[in-house]
Amino acid sequence: MSSVQSAPETATGEATSKAGHSAFEMSSKPRTYLGMAWRRFRRNKMAMIGLTFVILMIIIAIAAPLVAKHITGHTPNAQNLRLKFSGLNENGFLLGSDNLGRDTATRLVYGARVSLAVAGLAMLFAITIGAVVGVVAGYYGGLADTLLMRFVDMMLSIPTLFLLLLVASMFSLSPVMLALVIAAVSWVTLSRLIRGEVMSVKGRDYIEAARVIGVSDRRIMWRHILPNVLPVVIVWASLTVPALILVEASLSYLGLGVQPPTASWGNMLSQAQLSYTQSILVVFLPGLAIYLTVFAINLVGNGLRDALDPRLTD
Numbered sequence: 064m065s066s067v068q069s070a071p072e073t074a075t076g077e078a079t080s081k082a083g084h085s086a087f088e089m090s091s092k093p094r095t096y097l098g099m100a101w102r103r104f105r106r107n108k109m110a111m112i113g114l115t116f117v118i119l120m121i122i123i124a125i126a127a128p129l130v131a132k133h134i135t136g137h138t139p140n141a142q143n144l145r146l147k148f149s150g151l152n153e154n155g156f157l158l159g160s161d162n163l164g165r166d167t168a169t170r171l172v173y174g175a176r177v178s179l180a181v182a183g184l185a186m187l188f189a190i191t192i193g194a195v196v197g198v199v200a201g202y203y204g205g206l207a208d209t210l211l212m213r214f215v216d217m218m219l220s221i222p223t224l225f226l227l228l229l230v231a232s233m234f235s236l237s238p239v240m241l242a243l244v245i246a247a248v249s250w251v252t253l254s255r256l257i258r259g260e261v262m263s264v265k266g267r268d269y270i271e272a273a274r275v276i277g278v279s280d281r282r283i284m285w286r287h288i289l290p291n292v293l294p295v296v297i298v299w300a301s302l303t304v305p306a307l308i309l310v311e312a313s314l315s316y317l318g319l320g321v322q323p324p325t326a327s328w329g330n331m332l333s334q335a336q337l338s339y340t341q342s343i344l345v346v347f348l349p350g351l352a353i354y355l356t357v358f359a360i361n362l363v364g365n366g367l368r369d370a371l372d373p374r375l376t377d
Contacts, residue, residue, distance in 0.1 A: 100294075103370040110366020113359040120356055124176040131173070137166035139173040140324045148342040161331075161345050162338040170326040171352055177327040179356075181242045181320075182307040186300050188246030189253060194296065196250070197257025198284050202265055212258070218251045227310065231319035241320055245310055253299050260292040294371040301364035305357040312353055328353050 104110055123130060131138060135157055143164035149156045158168040200211040230236075230244050264270065265288060273283050314320030315329025323330055328349045335345035 100370040104366050107366040107369065109362050110370075113362030113366070116355065116359040117363060120175055120359075121179065123172055124179050127172045127176045131169045135166055135169045135172070137169045139165065139169045139326050141165060148338070148345075150342075151344070158348055159342060159344045161334065162341070167344060167348055170331060171328075171348060174326040174328045174331055174349065175352065175356075177238055177321055177325060178308055178311055178329070178353075181238050181245070181311045181327075182304050184239060184242035185245040185249060185307045185311075186304055188243055189250040189303070190296060190300060192246065193250035193253030194257055194289065197254040198261055198289060198292075200254070201258040201261025202280070202284050202288065204262075208258070211254075215251045215254055218248070221248075223248045224313075227314060228317070228319060231314055235322065236320065238321055238325075241311065241314070245307055249303065249307065253296070253303075256295050256299060257292050260295050261288055264288050264291050298364065298368045298371060301360065301367050305360045305364070308353065308357055308360075 136155065143160075145164065146154045146156070146160055147162055147164040149160040149164075151157070151159055153159065156166050156168070158166075158171065161167055161170070196211050196215070200208040226248055227244060231241070234240070236244060261284075270283060270287060273287055278287075311320055311327065312329035312332070315327045316333045318330075318333060320329055321327040323334065331349040332346065335349070339346045
């Protein structure tokens with residue numbers, strides 16, 4: 064009787080052992096670095112909230128004409144002086160109107176398109192310049208490193224705001240040119256970060272092996288070294304974009320950035336400074352848009368910094 068009862072118990076034990084063994088094998092499978100970083104990022108609730116808000120703002124900015132046509136019902140530059148300083152949801156204006164009777168909600172949406180586009184383009188330009196300078200200086204070292212880093216030191220010694228104000232006051236800048244000007248003073252810190260990472264990577268065994276088999280320097284730099292410094296670039300970009308948004312808003316506020324009638328959050332604030340006593344909304348809404356966007360991107364940047372930290376483990 065005991066032998067009959069022991070057979071199911073043995074089978075059950077073997078099944079449990081196999082299940083546990085298979086679960087151990089699944090859990091011990093190697094996971095990619097980016098996969099583990101994404102898991103850590105997803106567990107950060109504030110970073111996910113920030114990412115959701117940023118994606119929503121980008122979608123709204125891209126779909127600005129559709130939003131204006133189907134939701135607000137106004138064009139960004141349509142004026143009606145008889146309806147100026149309308150309140151919330153008054154006279155057909157969802158978020159009121161400004162001193163020229165233009166729909167604030169529509170101009171906020173179009174302003175998001177301009178402000179985010181300028182910051183995004185400036186970030187891409189800065190990453191391109193900083194990556195080229197940092198990789199070349201870190202990989203070759205010697206005279207190239209000395210010359211490039213002394214140029215970086217010279218750029219760092221120039222007051223950024225003063226240089227931006229000088230250039231912006233001398234030329235009438237389109238949004239693309241404004242992004243280039245901002246990028247021209249924003250890449251220097253990234254180049255130093257990339258240079259340090261490249262210097263720590265270029266001496267590793269797989270780089271030496273690539274040199275031995277005759278791989279060209281260009282291929283080593285852009286195929287083998289640059290992917291290893293991408294986490295640094297990603298974190299830098301996520302933490303720098305808020306500053307770039309504020310720079311664009313500051314220049315536009317001073318009248319040296321995006322020029323009216325093109326709407327941007329900065330020049331909306333500039334135009335509102337003379338009429339805030341008639342309607343607080345014309346100041347509050349663009350300022351709130353800037354604040355929430357910058358805050359959300361900072362949350363994403365902090366989440367990425369923690370998620371991409373190699374010292375963290377799941």
